[in-house]
Amino acid sequence: MRDTKESRLLLxxxxxxxxxxxxxxxxxxxxxxxxxxxxxxxxAFGPIENGMSSVVDPVxxxxxxxxxxxxxxxxxxxxxxxNATLKAKLGSDDRNRSRLNQLDxxxxxxxxxxxGIKGAQVIAIGSAQGFSWTxxxxxxxxxxxxxxxxxxxxxxxxxxxxxxGPDASTVLLANDPDFxxxxxxxxxxxLGFASGQGDRPLRVELLNGKAEVKKGDRLVTFGSxxxxxxxxxxxxxxxxxxxxxxxxxxxxxxxxxxxxxTKLDIVGVVVEAPKKDPRDEVLPTKPKPTPTPTVTVxxxxxxxxxxxxxxxxxxxxESATDSATDETDTxxxx
Numbered sequence: 001m002r003d004t005k006e007s008r009l010l011l012x013x014x015x016x017x018x019x020x021x022x023x024x025x026x027x028x029x030x031x032x033x034x035x036x037x038x039x040x041x042x043x044a045f046g047p048i049e050n051g052m053s054s055v056v057d058p059v060x061x062x063x064x065x066x067x068x069x070x071x072x073x074x075x076x077x078x079x080x081x082x083n084a085t086l087k088a089k090l091g092s093d094d095r096n097r098s099r100l101n102q103l104d105x106x107x108x109x110x111x112x113x114x115x116g117i118k119g120a121q122v123i124a125i126g127s128a129q130g131f132s133w134t135x136x137x138x139x140x141x142x143x144x145x146x147x148x149x150x151x152x153x154x155x156x157x158x159x160x161x162x163x164x165g166p167d168a169s170t171v172l173l174a175n176d177p178d179f180x181x182x183x184x185x186x187x188x189x190x191l192g193f194a195s196g197q198g199d200r201p202l203r204v205e206l207l208n209g210k211a212e213v214k215k216g217d218r219l220v221t222f223g224s225x226x227x228x229x230x231x232x233x234x235x236x237x238x239x240x241x242x243x244x245x246x247x248x249x250x251x252x253x254x255x256x257x258x259x260x261x262t263k264l265d266i267v268g269v270v271v272e273a274p275k276k277d278p279r280d281e282v283l284p285t286k287p288k289p290t291p292t293p294t295v296t297v298x299x300x301x302x303x304x305x306x307x308x309x310x311x312x313x314x315x316x317x318e319s320a321t322d323s324a325t326d327e328t329d330t331x332x333x334x
Contacts, residue, residue, distance in 0.1 A: 102266040105154020113233050113282040115152070116272025118143055122264050123168070133176035133196065135159075135264055140167045148229035150221075150270040156235035156258035157181065157221060158267050169269075174236075175202065175261050181230055182222035186280045188212070191222060194236060194255060201240055204253040211251055213242050218283055219255060227273035233282050258284075 103119070110117045124136035139145050141164050151158040151171045159179065163170040172179055175196040183194045183204060190213070192206040204219065217239040223232030241254035 099266055102154050106152070106266060106268050109152065109154055109156075109235075109282055110268060113231075113278040114274040114276075115231060115268075115270045117152075117268035118145065118271050120169075120267050120269060122267065133173040133179075133198065133261065134162070135171050135173065135267075137169050137171060137267060137269070138167070139269060140165045140169050142166050144271050145169050145269055150227075150229060150231045150234065151267055152234050152270065153259060153264065153267045155260070156237070157230075158259055158261075158264065160229040161269060171267070173261050174257060174259070175199070181236070182224070183219040183236055184222045184232075185211075185213070186218045186220065186283060188217075192219075192250075192253070194219070201254040201256050202237060204239075204255050206251040206253060207249075209248045209251045210245060213239060213251065213253060215239055215242065218280075220280060220283065223277065231270050231273045233274070233278035233280070235283050 106117070106119070109115070118139055120137040120139040122135045123138045126132075126134055137151075145161060145164050147161055147164055149161045151160060157174050159171045159173040159176070161169050162172045173196070174181065174194075175198060177196050177198060179196040181194050183192050184190070185192075185206075188211065190206050190208055190211045192204045194202045194204045197203055206213070219236040219239070221230045221232055221234040221236060224230045235258050237255040237257040239253050240256045243252040245251055
């Protein structure tokens with residue numbers, strides 16, 4: 001295109017339209033008028049990514065067997081049965097053994113927290129929507145997935161669903177700079193907000209600037225209104241750094257996530273929230289400290305020392321006897 005007045009005007013107009021669409025999308029939130037366009041993009045690219053994953057990884061489709069019904073009371077039993085079926089399908093090579101371990105951990109977490117989940121496999125990293133820390137999973141609207149659902153794995157919080165296509169969805173990871181989740185500290189119940197920092201620890205702003213916090217304290221999700229985008233009780237991470245308290249309104253913590261965002265494979269989308277907040281029940285058991293061995297040293301005299309001691313005693317006795325004899329003779333002379 002030639003650099004003319006008309007072309008420059010057209011460029012300015014397109015930029016203005018783009019900014020207008022972004023503004024409408026942000027203000028629209030869940031009911032954004034451009035959400036249909038995002039879903040169309042997901043519908044177009046999701047099957048391609050899903051198909052490529054199926055070609056290079058035939059066993060990946062077995063993950064779709066991890067499904068849950070609406071009956072909460074029998075959920076754990078059904079999940080265990082489905083897990084056994086998956087074990088039989090996935091074989092025994094190293095990669096599939098790793099997946100089975102991930103499934104076991106995720107199903108255990110779902111049972112402890114009473115989360116109704118849809119199992120999914122990560123089929124792509126990043127997305128066409130421009131987020132810097134995202135994954136694409138192989139479940140979508142046809143599987144009951146909706147926008148703003150919590151995503152977890154066997155370790156803890158993975159992220160939240162942002163875009164849903166018919167058979168694939170995009171998940172914004174918890175370490176993305178645009179990600180924020182309400183948190184609650186184990187034991188003390190101090191509330192805060194955690195934000196992603198890429199490959200660095202999460203940054204958490206506690207609402208209580210005078211809260212007592214130490215390294216090793218753990219956090220879970222606080223939960224959202226109507227349980228979307230976050231259900232309560234999902235493990236977030238462990239405190240590894242605490243900024244000094246300067247009397248401010250908030251206090252800053254640095255939290256290492258339980259989830260390794262560079263090793264994601266099997267995840268679960270929470271399609272049904274628990275009836276009650278599981279509180280700290282889903283957190284892993286803290287390792288018991290290893291006792292420090294106590295060494296007691298007992299000193300035993302050597303044979304030479306005993307001989308020297310005996311000799312010293314005998315000499316002292318002889319000296320005392322001689323002294324007594326001399327004193328008797330002297331008295332007799334007197």
